[in-house]
Amino acid sequence: MQIMRATVDWFIDNGGPSLAMAHLEEAMPVTAEKNEFREVDYAMYAELEMSGSLLVLVAIDDENNNEFVGYVVGTASPSIHNRGYFEFSTTAFYTVPHVREQGVARQLFEALQAVCRQSGVTEINYSVSEGQPMTHEVVKKLGLIKSETMYSMKVKHE
Secondary structure (H helix, E strand, C coil): CEEEECCHHHHHHCCHHHHHHHHHHHHHHHHCCHHHCCCCCHHHHHHHHHHCCEEEEEEEECCCCCEEEEEEEEEEEECCCCCCCEEEEEEEEEECHHHCCCCHHHHHHHHHHHHHHHHCCCEEEECCCCCCHHHHHHHHHCCCCCCCCCCCCCCCCC
16 A cells, blocks of 8 residues: 555546545435535645645555555644644545555554654644544544534525
């Protein structure tokens, strides 16, 4: 398995949108109704990449025709509350089902930690829906701890 840093263009050109859609469809039963889904904003990804705050890591199965099998996408930014604190935040951490239990998520996460260390990031935050118990198990195995509870509300536009 090869873990590498990728550009937004590489992600788009090599099947990232298909993986992102599979990720959304897998999460859909617990996160939203189908009509609430929106397109991934790749133009925003590109803007964040240009500003230096976007990080894209991908997992490539070099033993299986270089298949694109996972990713983590997120942003790094200074904390608005704590001086000297730099946070990496993501909701986009995914591996395709047929490589789960093979350590791909761990390899992606270890690569993420290495990049974060080199970049001066002090904390990694991963937000996941309550109704995804498998994901909760994986993140615990990776060493993440539940540190906060987030509440959300849809803003109605009339």
